[in-house]
Amino acid sequence: MKTPASVTVLVTAFVVLSVVGAGVAVEETGTTPVAPETAAQHSQTSGASALAPRGRWNPATSRGEIILDAGSYHRVYQGERDVDRWRRAADDGDVTGSSLVGESGAAEGEGLDLSGSIPRSQPTGRYSDGGLSARVVEPRITSLRLLNRRGVALGSNATVPRDSRLLLRADWNYVEAEDVQIDLLRNGVRYEREVLSTDASSEQSAALPSGFPTADLVHEIQGSGTTGRSTAAWLLDFSDLSTGTYTLRVEGVDDMTEGEAARTLTVRISAESSPTLGLDSRDVTRGEWSRYTVSGADPGDYHAVSVERSRLRSSSTDPTGLFRSVGDVVATGATNRAAYAVVRIPESGHAVGVVDTGLLDTGRTTVRLHAARPTRDEAVTTVDDRVGGVQQVTVDVAAGALSTNVGELTYTIGSEIDVRGTGEGADRVALYVRDGGDWYLLTLDGRATTRVGSNGVWEARRVVLSREGDGGRLLSIPGTHRLGVVDADELESDPPRRISRSAFARLRSTQKNIRSVAPGLAARPTTYGGEVADVDDVTVSGTAAGATEVAVVLVDERGGVRTERVRVDRDTTFERTFSPDGIERGRVTALFVTPGRDGRFGSGSVRTPDGTTITLDSVSAFLRYVESQRNRGLTGQQILARLDGQVLGVAGGDDLAVRESFRLAGPRTTVTDVVPASTPDATGVQAVPPGETMLVRGRTNRNPDDATVVVEVIEGPSAASFPMVTASSWSTDGVWTARLAVPSGATPGTYTIEVDDGENTVTRAVVVERTPTATPTPTPTERPTATATATRTPTATTQPATSTATATTAASPTSGGGPGFGPLASVVAFALLALAAAARRR
Structure with a gap:
């Protein structure tokens, strides 16, 4: 029997209302920010909870709306000012002007006013009123690293050559709220646009996050609202700037500009554009320790400094002792051609070392600086390269008389030191300490005199001056004393324990001050x-x-x-x-x-x-x-x-x-957090989507020299596809971290991870689930799904189609009270079914 047209119209209306009601509120949860250009479109097809915590929010301008729910405690930040409105996820209600009460931490008992801004002084912690919840967090730049062209990390006050290119990389905890920008300042003038570059070295490129294009290194503002990433990096080329001190500052683009939300580094551009060797003096007396410096070099580079072996005092002189292991020297030694030292350039850009001129022959000596190399061993290979040197400096060495390295020394009572000097024209030397008027004998290793070698140098190693004879007893008393080195050939065979001041003045001697200080622990x-x-x-x-x-x-x-x-x-x-x-x-x-x-x-x-x-x-x-x-x-x-x-x-x-106390306990390792690596500041156990990295964090009392924490997925829908990872080092707070890559093809579900420190194991259930994606909005050329469904149903008149279009237009994504049919759609649906049944009976 043919269906009456009136029944067809009623059924069509029922279908339309059913479709509209079913799309009212789609229950989804997530904390991934929605891009500002798609947030409004997304809200037309899904519930407000899918947009939480940031709805129509633009991190590039730090402005928009914040959506809260009852139990997720979405993060908001101290100092956020431009909050257009606050919304409730459950029903899309506008809750601007409401108040929440602090539950924990510094926030306990405090109020959080949901108005247009969050004070910078708002106590951090969790807030709730039963139907809404939020967590106030201090905005922070969590990491700021400055790398030179070799990928060496520089400190907060670095000195670099003028032609340097530096990579600055930043991470911050308020990514979803606000992008960050870089400023390069000197005397209040900004220079960042003059220095931003894309010409990164291979070492600098390797330090960039995966997938970070070098073309983005010139963007002053970076973040999820501008570059679409949760990390930022800039390359700065200083070659066109004048020398001087510059300040690098990274801060938020709008509100996050104070306290820990901003970080600064100081960079000094030196006048040298190439490494330079300098000596404290070009004229030295043999026996002195002559200081040299290497300037204008990149921090982290290694340079060799050398002197030809032919300039040593005699063929029997040990060439490895010419350069001393002091200052920034990381290696000393000798080749068949030259003695050398290798210095590593520190963050200051100036490396310091010492040459023992007591081992050199008199006359002119050339000290050579060799080219930079990335490692110590490679720097050593440049020593015999006569062509590849950077610079050479000459020094005139004159014959000396009596000398000692103890001059102007601060001596810690009870410590061991090496005492040495020169004794030109003497076979033996003796040391004396003056107290008031008289001089008292200072023995070395229990000996009253010390022999002068064929190279004119005398030496006593690892002696405790404060325990050596009558002079040592004087040095065991804190204060400033006078130390004298005399030609022992002018004394009796056994030097006297005490010499008057007048008698000492007639001896060939040299005198220095020495200051004794009390020991410490x-x-x-x-x-x-x-x-x-x-x-x-x-x-x-x-x-x-x-x-x-x-x-x-x-x-x-x-x-x-x-x-x-x-x-x-x-x-x-x-x-x-x-x-x-x-x-x-x-x-x-x-x-x-x-x-x-x-x-x-x-x-x-x-x-x-x-x-x-x-x-x-x-x-x-x-x-x-x-x-x-x-x-x-x-x-x-x-x-x-x-x-x-x-x-x-x-x-x-x-x-x-x-005295220090500690607890000796059984081996213990725990798991405290399992969170996505993209939100490292999150706590507890949170779901991680496929293709993301799972950050597993915990505490242990194990010594990393004796233990390794192994993290492995042992159960779950596709557990076999997960890699096994380890944490082999951690600081003394005992907090260990492992990064476990979740395969992009991992099946969503509950997994069990096992953490093993070699003595005990602990397991923890974690969840892998896909991140909800926004439902596409039809283009203007497409007709709504409800209308298309209605027009496929045969009708007797065109009126139902017009009614359907009207219903579709009036529907709001937040007008319903929950999933499925809305109340009106349910009532109408039952009435239509009853009418259809009556028509069928007729």
């Missing part, structure tokens, strides 16, 4: 999150000026004792790694001790519990006393109290002691 154990895992070794380090050894004592709460004797290096630093054998889990006290100026511990001796007397004249003797307290039923607190009462705290003692 700074030390600590290396912990990770305040703990040391008992399966790892304990590392202790520090500085001990004036000491040759340090006593290290670990004491646990139950009276367990572990001791170590640690040697102090010549630069006053020390470090030792050892196992915590004999120490129980729990709180551990690390005690570091060295003797004071008198070179002994406490009063000099102590009785052990079994009645034996120990002379405390060395670190070994002190540790023997500590060991005597073991296995006597004492608690850790009692042992430490005895050390204080009988040794370290005795009247008149000047021992140096440092």
Whole structure:
């Protein structure tokens, strides 16, 4: 039977209303910003929740709307001013002017006014009113790196040659809110447009984010609103600028310009456009240490400096001692042709080294600077290249008399140093220290005199001046003293211990000032999150000026004792790694001790519990006393109290002691965050889309020298396609990070990751889901889907089509109350079905 036309019209209307109602509110969630040019179109076909937290927002102008929901705590930033309106994701309601209450952190109990701006002083933290939530975050430039043409990172106050090209790379945590811009300033004038370039070196290009085109390096403003990326990079060519100091500043384009939201670096452009070798003096007396500098070079470059072996004082002179390992020297040595040093150019652009002219023959000597190389070993290969040198400087070496390197020295009492000098015309030299009027003999290695070698140089290595004879006792007292070097051939066979001032004046001598200062101690154990895992070794380090050894004592709460004797290096630093054998889990006290100026511990001796007397004249003797307290039923607190009462705290003692505490615990590794790498500041466990990088972060008390954290996907729809990654280093806060690439073809779903530190494992469930995409808006030449559906249904008149078009136009993407049919569409649909059934019965 043919269907009546009236029924057909009713069915057509039902279909149209059904389509319109079904498109009212599509439930989607996500935090990906929608591009400003598509946000309005997107809102016509999906709910406001799909646009959260930034709806019609343009990071290039830092202006638009913010959409909040009840539980996502979308990020907003201190200082955002141009918020056109606030919307509620659930029903697209305008909530501008509402207030939220702080729930955590500094925000607890504070109010957040949803008006046109967020104060810069708004406390950070989470805010909510039950139906809306937000998290206020401090805007920050999280990373700012300056790289020279070799890819070497420079500091915040670098000096570079005039022809330098520097790559500046920035990351910031307010990407979705505001783009960033670069300013290059000098005396209030901006120069960035004059220096921006695309001519990056291969090392600089390798430091760019994946897919970053070099053509974008000249854009002053960069970010998601301008270049479409969440990182920024600029290349600056300084070759056309005048010398001087410039300030590089990166900040937001509108509101984010204060505090941590902006960062600055200082760059000094030097006058030199090529490396230059300089000497403090072109005329030196043999035996002096003559300083040289390398200027106008790129920080991070390596340069060799050389002198031909034919200029050494004799064929028996060791050429490797000509250049000293001081300053910025990273290597010394000799080839068949020349002695050399290799310097690494620091951030200041000026490298410093020293030549020991005591090893040179008298006359004119040429010091040669060689071309820059990217590594130390490559710089060494330039030493024998007579053609490729950069510059050469001559120095005149004159025959000297008596000299010493101790002149104008600040000596830390108790420290070991090398004492050396020249003794032209002398077979032996003797050293004296003056106190008031008379001079007192200073022995070296217990010897009253020191022989002058065939090269005219005398030397005593690793001597403790403050413990050498009568003169040493004077140097053990802090203050400024007078040091004299005399020709011992003018003295008796055994130099006198004391010489009057008048008698000393008749001797051939040279005099210098020397200042003695008290020793010092700074030390600590290396912990990770305040703990040391008992399966790892304990590392202790520090500085001990004036000491040759340090006593290290670990004491646990139950009276367990572990001791170590640690040697102090010549630069006053020390470090030792050892196992915590004999120490129980729990709180551990690390005690570091060295003797004071008198070179002994406490009063000099102590009785052990079994009645034996120990002379405390060395670190070994002190540790023997500590060991005597073991296995006597004492608690850790009692042992430490005895050390204080009988040794370290005795009247008149000047021992140096440092105490630090840590926890010795079982190995522990946790997972705290699993978030997309594009939002590294996010916390907790968040869904990661295919093709993105999963940032896995956690804490551990393991020592990275002893452990590696392995992250692996062990379960999930396509777990086998995931790579295994590791975190092999972390800082002392114990926070480790691993970056796990999610395959672009990974099946969405729940996966299980396993984290293994070699001693224990932990698992965590993570979610891989595709990021919702905006539904395309029909072009003007296309007819709406509802209208097309209606016109395919046979009708008796044209009126239903007109009604359908009207309904489509009136529909709003946020006018419905939820997914599926709206209330009006449901009522009409049931009425139409009833009429259709009645017509069918007729």
